[in-house]
Amino acid sequence: MEFSEEWKSLFPIGASTVSPLLLSNPGSLGPLFFNPNPNSQTHLVSSTIPSLQLPHHLLTERYLLTSDPSILPSTASTIAPLFDSTDQLIDYNVSHFLYNRIQLLKCPDSPNVVVIFPTGVNDQNIGFFMLRVKDSVLDTRLDVKDNVFRASTGSESRILKMSVNPVTDSELGGGSDSSPVIGYLLASSRYSVCWFTVNHNLSLDSPSMSYLGISKVFKEAVVHACWSPHILEESVVLLESGQLFLFDLESQGSSKTFKGTRLRVPQNESAWFKNKGWLSCEFSWQPRSLIVARYDAIFLVDFSSKECNVTCLMKIETLRMFAPDENERFLALSRAGPDYFYFTVASTSLLVLCDVRKPLMPILQWRHGIDEPCYMTVLSLSMLRSNSKVDTFKLASDMGFCIILGSFWNSEFNIFCYGPKFPFRKGSSTSRLSKINTTFYGWELPSEINLSSRECHCGSCLFREELSKDALPEWIDLQLKKEMVLGFGILNNDLASLLCEPDEHGGFTLVRVMSSGKFELQRYHASWAMSRNLEGCHEADLCLESHLLRPMSDKENKYKSADFHCIKLDYLYAYANGNLAQDLTTKLEEVYSDDQEEAPFCLEVHESLCKKLNACGLGHSRSSPAITSIFKDVKLPASFHEVALRKLWTDLPLELLQLAFLSYSECREVIGYNQKGVPLEFLAVPDLPQLPPFFLRKPSPHSNDDIVGPVIPFPVLLVINEARYGYSDSSSDEFSVEGELGLKYKEVMQVAGEIAVSSRGPMCPDDHVVSLDDDEGEPWAGSSKPKSFSTYRPIALNFSDTDNIQGKSVYTDTAYDTFIFHVSDKSCEHTESVGEEMFDDLCPIELRFDAPVKKFEGQSLKAYELLKEQTSKWQQSFDLYKEFCIQSGFEK
Known part of the structure; x- marks a missing residue:
């Protein structure tokens, strides 16, 4: 069945068995695989790569489950969504892997190339050096100290993206005669953009860079910034809200004027103002025509007339036939050949070639198979197959184009080749008409390109890599342990031809920067098949050195092991496992068996402590106060848990409390110093009475006369009290801190139900009942006097029983989420x-x-x-x- 060209374009290459727009004819297209040449790797220079503070690769829920065994799966599932923001489409912390870190600028008066990249401890400066051929040998032009040149942006903000605009031979003439301008550079950070000129000092044959003193700071985040291919000094900036700004750099003698214009989109363009997240922008076929990408749509914005015209070129819904995933979105945008009418856009699963003259109709599609691609560029095939010994496939090289699409984080890049239909004879009418033909075909299936030249994709190497992943902890990604490519650029043919001999079918030379900070030169050649076995890595063991998380400084670690003091947490561990009473009782028996006399503590301090404890209702020896005295102290809202703790504190005898509260000077004797003489810190006991005990307190510094504490946790005191005096209310033979607390909860809730007004009805009664009628001093219950206490449960915790059963609410407990407080009498x-x-x-x-x-x-x-x-x-x-x-x- 014959389909029209429009119908053929709807079937992506790789999504169907036989794509109608796929050409597979190596005899006329030539080799379309590119393999690194053995022994062609050349080290250029090394620079500082900042240490990356990256989050682990685990999802939040998985991290919670693996990092703390005490967290229940249901709790982890409830907490995890609070940390995962679906609105934040790009994680700012991994920005090192979203953008290319290298820009190459060719000198128009020579084959030399300036390599530009961000540098500094926070990537806040511009680093650059020049590549040239001197005496038939590659020379790296550095400064007088053999370091890379540097230019400051005047800011400490991290540079995320860069863009260069080269000056052609016909435009050469800016700057002085001895140091002409060879190009412009703009560098953008999170919220600002700054502009530079790049000069070539002819007398020294070295590059220089001048900050124009021009920077623009925005209130919103900068999404993308790029130069115009039509007018040398113009650039456009896209903000995260969709606002567009056009900037013009004009040279007027030695002065620089800076003009910025906001490009306003009509308010009636409702599709434009949807809050969907903006991605990128590029200039189209004329100076006032822009292609602007959003995560769900691509627009053509035309400002050439008085009124701005907005046309939707592509929607994510258009790709639903072969991209049914609900999370499908556009990820990368680039201009494409043969002219500025074409552009390419990559989504989560598809790569699409489009024409601005055919809205909502793709020209060519591929299913790319790359995980989250973030980088894309389109080059002429002749650039990748230059310097060849034979010209058999020269016509195909001149007519074809290559799309390089990939992800720096995943170290995965593919080449997609396309062009007009072949074969045809050179010089024929078909050849001439093909230059204006709008039908393009995919040339062969996409092929991989190994930018690092270190990874072999044979079965043995892939299997060894999978085993290495299993050997690492779950929260460490293998990529962070390998040396990976952070950026690359392809040299121009003039310079590349001076560095190497011609290849049989041509090739290209690239400059790359590795995560170790090394800049390298690598030659690639066109081949008929993909090379699977690479020398130097096929038989070598997989290196798992950390190249990205290394420290920024070469200085030795100033913190020695002697600076750290270990604290024993065996009691905390026993309490967490429910074994505190058993473990502590065993240790107390060993201490009592020693039968040693201890020196008494300072009596003056303890007299002062007794006064404060008595003011709180504590310190009663052998007899506990009535529970009404505990409720009398409840002025501010307190949960039943707090009230129960107050009651348990009042049950402790004074001699036991003297172990828990000490003067600040006594802490030195009881707790002791570590090797550096720094004691442990505790909170000071206030003058005003507070329960449970001394809840609101000021932190250190203390004076030696201050009373601090408790220095012993309350569960430990409770176990010691039971071991020494045996006054537990529990009927169980085995003492339990949780059981003791549970009994007090029931007692407090029962009394609260008698004295407090509640909208939830009576508290849960129990056979362990204590009534205020038993207290002859305060006959509140059954009295005609209005009740002066009220209970309250926060609205956020008011869930129905159905919600609790269905798992729609957090775990609730009356002892913790119900509060009681004293109501003022308003008299x-x-x-x-x-x-x-x-x-x-x-x-x-x-x-x-x-x-x-x-x-x-x-x-x-x-x-x-x-x-x-x-x-x-x-x-x-x-x-x-x-x-x-x-x-x-x-x-x-």
Whole structure:
């Protein structure tokens, strides 16, 4: 069946058994595989590659599961989405692998080439050097200290992308006669773009670079910046919001003027203003025509007339027949030959050749098979098959084009060749018409290109690499352990022909920079088949040295092992495994068996401690206070867990508390110093009573007279109390810290259910009941006096039982997510002079101030009335506060 050219273009090469637009005729097309020449690798120079702070390769959920065995799978699944942002399409941390780190600029008056790249500890500067042939030998032109030349951007921001615009022979003349301008450079960071001129010092035969003092800082991130192929001094910048800016550099003697124009897209272009994420931009067939790529669409934006015209050239939905994945998106954009009407765009799975004159209709498609390609360039086939001994395939080289598509992170690059239909005779009418023919065919299937010339793809080497992956920890990617290519550029034919002898079918020479910081020269030749076995790597063991995570400085590590002090966490480990009581009891028996007398602690310090403990209701020897005294101290909202801890603290005898609280000077004797004389730090005990104990405290520095603590964790104190005195309420033969806490939770919830107003109904009753009626001093329960306590559960934790069963909410526990607090009685009558109690009218919670007592009068009372009026208006308009009042039983 004969299809039209439009129908043929809808079948990607590689997606069907026989593609209608695939030519496979080596006899007329010539060799289309490119292999590195053995022994052609040449080391040029070394530079500093910054250490990369990269995240591990594991997904967040997998990392949580493998890094901490105590995290349950359901918890890991719940937490992982909080860290994974689907809106952030490009991770800024791995920007080293998204863009080519090398730009090559040819000198128009000689075959010399300037190699330009970012350098510095943060890639904040421009580094460059010149390649030339001197006395038939390759020469690397460096500065007087044999280092690469450097130019500063005037900023410490990391350079992410660079673009050069060469000056042709006809345009040569800028700058001085002895140092003409050979090209322009723009370098873009995350939020800024700066411009440079590149000069060739003819007398010294060396390059120089001048920062024009021109930089533009944007409030939004810079997505892409590129030069115009039509007008030498013009460039365009694309921001992440889709805004376009055109900049013009004009030379006027020794001065530089800088003009920036925002290119405005009409507001009625609704498709343009969708928040989908912008990708790249390129100039099209005329100076005021731009191709702008978004992750879901490609647009042609024409500013040549008074009104801007926007045309959609390609949508991601157009590729759905052979790219059904919902996450399919465009990833790379490039201009293409034979003229500026054509462009190529790569999506997650497809590579498409398009024509701006045929919107929404691909010219040619491939299924590329590359994981997340981020780099793409289009070259003439004659550039890759230059300097050949025979010209049998010269016509095909002149008419054909090559697309290099790949990923620096995955070290995977493929070459896609295309051109007009062959064969035809040179000089025939078909040959002449082919230059304007818009039908292109894929020339052979895509082929791999090994840019590093270090990786062999034979079965043995691939198998050895897979075994190496298994030997590494799960969070380390094999790529970070190998030497990989961070950037490359292909030399012009004039210079390449001076460096090597002609190949049988031609080839090319590239400059590459490796992750170790080495710049290398490598020759490739056109071949009929892909070489699988490479000398020097086929039989060698896979090197797993870290080339990217090495330190930036060559200095020795200033931190010695003696600077670190190890802390034993055996008690913490036992507590986490539920064995604290068993392990601690065994050790206490060994200590008691020694029957040694210990020197008493400072009595003055302990007298002061006793006063503070008694003020908190602690320090009762052998007898515990009624639970009502614990609730009396609940002023600010406290969870049932906190109240239960307060009760357990009051149950501890004074002699045991003296072990947990010490003077700061006593810490030296009890805990001891490490080798450097630095004691462990603890928080100071405040003067105001706080439970459980001393909750709100100021950190160090301390004075030697300060009382600090607790220096022993509460679960340890609880086990020691049971081992020494045996006052546990648990009926079980084996003491458990969790069991003791559970009993107190039930006791606290039972009493709270009697004294507190709750919108959730009564607390869960249990057979272990303690009522406030048992306390003769405070007959609250059953009294006609209004209840002065209220319970409240935050709205964020209000899930239904169905949600909990279906796994839609976090784990809930009444002991932790339900709060109780004392409600102020609102009995304050304002007189001419009042104290802090007047603030009780502002909220249902009884407030306490850590400040000296102060009376308010006169202007202070007027200010208070104004504050009260404003607060009242806010409370009436804030729905969450009103819901809080309803749930807690408090009515304003």
